[in-house]
Amino acid sequence: MTSATPTVVGPFVKATASGQQGNCVEVAPLSDGGRAVRDSKNQHGPRLHFGPAQWTAFTDSGPFVKATASGQQDACVEVAPLSDGGRAVRDSKNQHGPRLHFGPAQWTAFTDSAVRSTVPYGPASVTGRS
Structure with missing residues (x-):
């Protein structure tokens, strides 16, 4: 058919x-x-x-916004809202490359963890998480 x-x-x-x-x-x-x-x-x-x-x-994703910690450098990530309330994250040097999608609960858990972080470079510098 x-x-x-x-x-x-x-x-x-x-x-x-x-x-x-x-x-x-x-x-x-x-x-x-x-x-x-x-x-x-x-x-x-x-x-x-x-x-x-x-x-x-x-x-699905809105406009990507570069992380403010990047200053004038291109070595950074960009984040865009998704229609489900989550976020898409991409490499600012490879805008047409792969994107990492976080569901709403995953994004909230990630950002809450980053805000509580005691990493010396500030809350946006959380790395090495699996």
Whole structure:
């Protein structure tokens, strides 16, 4: 049995990062709760279809914020909120690399532990934990 191909149920909206440039993507909602993505310069061309779970995974994290202890250096971590109340953590030097996801309870336990830390470099410097 094959499932029906989802249909576009709303308008395509251009990504806000495009500014006045024509090089951008547009996104529209699909009948299955997912999203369709197309090239703004080729509106009748091929589209990428993301199912609901795929779209959520792709857009789940908010903007990443670099740890304040990093100063002007790039050797740091960045943290972003997740829709479930947890956090995603990534290496600031490898923004497209792997991310470590903490559930809400895990993030709270980690930050509570860091606040109580007596490490000489301050509460944000907890290392070597498993």
